[in-house]
Amino acid sequence: MQPVHVWIRSEVRNTERRAPVVPADVPTLLDAGFEVSVEESPQRVFAIDEYAAAGATVVPEGTWTDAPRDAYVLGIKELPDDPASLCHRHIYFAHAFKGQQDAERTLERFHRGGGELLDIEYLVDENGRRVVAFGYWAGYVGAALGLLHLAGRLRPPLAPMAKHELDAELEEVRKNGADRLLALVTGARGRSGRGAQAALLTGGVPVTRWDRQETQDLHKQALLGHDLLVNCVVTHTPTTPFVERADLDHERRLRVLADVTCDVTGPTNMLPVNTEITTWEEPVRHLHDGTADHAAAPLEVIAIDNLPSLLPREASEGFSADLTPHLLGLADEGGPSGPWRAAARAFDEAQGRRRMA
Numbered sequence: 017m018q019p020v021h022v023w024i025r026s027e028v029r030n031t032e033r034r035a036p037v038v039p040a041d042v043p044t045l046l047d048a049g050f051e052v053s054v055e056e057s058p059q060r061v062f063a064i065d066e067y068a069a070a071g072a073t074v075v076p077e078g079t080w081t082d083a084p085r086d087a088y089v090l091g092i093k094e095l096p097d098d099p100a101s102l103c104h105r106h107i108y109f110a111h112a113f114k115g116q117q118d119a120e121r122t123l124e125r126f127h128r129g130g131g132e133l134l135d136i137e138y139l140v141d142e143n144g145r146r147v148v149a150f151g152y153w154a155g156y157v158g159a160a161l162g163l164l165h166l167a168g169r170l171r172p173p174l175a176p177m178a179k180h181e182l183d184a185e186l187e188e189v190r191k192n193g194a195d196r197l198l199a200l201v202t203g204a205r206g207r208s209g210r211g212a213q214a215a216l217l218t219g220g221v222p223v224t225r226w227d228r229q230e231t232q233d234l235h236k237q238a239l240l241g242h243d244l245l246v247n248c249v250v251t252h253t254p255t256t257p258f259v260e261r262a263d264l265d266h267e268r269r270l271r272v273l274a275d276v277t278c279d280v281t282g283p284t285n286m287l288p289v290n291t292e293i294t295t296w297e298e299p300v301r302h303l304h305d306g307t308a309d310h311a312a313a314p315l316e317v318i319a320i321d322n323l324p325s326l327l328p329r330e331a332s333e334g335f336s337a338d339l340t341p342h343l344l345g346l347a348d349e350g351g352p353s354g355p356w357r358a359a360a361r362a363f364d365e366a367q368g369r370r371r372m373a
């Protein structure tokens with residue numbers, strides 16, 4: 017076992033209340049001989065006292081820049097713009113390996129400081145499957161918002177909430193005739209697909225579940241016969257989209273698209289009738305007025321790309337439960353194991369591409 021120091025930083029965005037490791041999982045790391053430092057944070061959903069009570073060392077907000085050089089700095093979302101050079105090993109979602117906005121600058125900062133980015137999106141097992149993700153709660157919130165909108169109960173702007181508050185709203189929908197609605201979850205067997213089904217169950221809506229097998233020969237009329245479509249599909253090969261322009265004037269019940277996947281600009285967008293994400297301030301975008309004879313209903317879309325942040329406690333707990341066992345792998349003799357090597361490789365490849373550009 018190598019001695020490992022994990023430094024949990026405060027998040028930069030003031031709407032980001034999630035934590036990558038929750039207080040309840042700190043003892044697992046301490047028992048394995050880890051040192052755990054946690055920065056104070058004004059917005060984190062877990063109080064710093066809970067971390068202290070769990071045995072972590074409390075440090076001031078933003079002091080990761082002075083953390084020992086060998087510490088792993090752990091966060092969820094982007095780093096602040098300063099410093100210009102990054103010398104630590106950082107674990108977070110950087111969105112910096114696919115040429116995204118700011119990707120080059122982020123990679124430059126690591127290059128300049130000699131640090132390393134272990135992007136959580138690239139922690140994958142030997143089959144290339146991601147080992148840690150926020151999918152379940154993304155699906156839960158995405159489906160819940162879709163159903164609330166369908167029932168006329170969505171009240172923007174949205175803000176982080178507790179699950180019991182969201183569930184109380186879903187209960188109201190249940191009491192007011194949700195069983196007359198029909199929902200379809202695509203990608204139903206995946207993480208977010210399962211979360212979506214759980215929310216719809218709470219809301220009392222009958223659910224149709226489709227995964228790969230059920231969409232092989234796409235039954236378009238059956239799809240359009242649902243009031244709500246919650247899309248949770250991950251595919252890397254362009255396939256027949258679920259809802260296209262031509263479907264808008266077609267006879268349909270479909271009124272709300274809840275696009276959890278949010279792959280709105282990619283070649284694998286399964287809902288190409290929408291090409292933009294929506295926001296907490298304006299969660300719903302109008303797509304179509306419906307037809308004059310009412311054969312086709314008006315159609316709206318919700319495509320929010322930071323859904324789990326709306327349920328920060330549950331999202332953090334699930335994420336931390338998945339991540340913590342992998343953090344233990346940082347201490348393996350001979351260096352970090354499996355998924356960490358995959359993430360390090362992804363970083364090296366991204367730096368290689370940057371140098372060649």
Ligand SMILES: NC(=O)c1ccc[n+]([C@@H]2O[C@H](COP(=O)([O-])OP(=O)(O)OC[C@H]3O[C@@H](n4cnc5c(N)ncnc54)[C@H](O)[C@@H]3O)[C@@H](O)[C@H]2O)c1
Binds near residue numbers: 150203
């Ligand atoms: N909006 C947000 O805030 C947010 C947050 C987290 C994740 N996500 C996104 O949600 C998506 C789902 O993530 P996940 O963790 O649930 O993925 P997952 O890999 O667990 O599940 C994807 C599912 O899609 C199915 N699938 C693939 N092709 C299909 C097809 N043609 N028809 C039907 N089903 C098909 C797969 O079999 C699988 O069951 C991802 O795109 C992820 O980036 C969004």
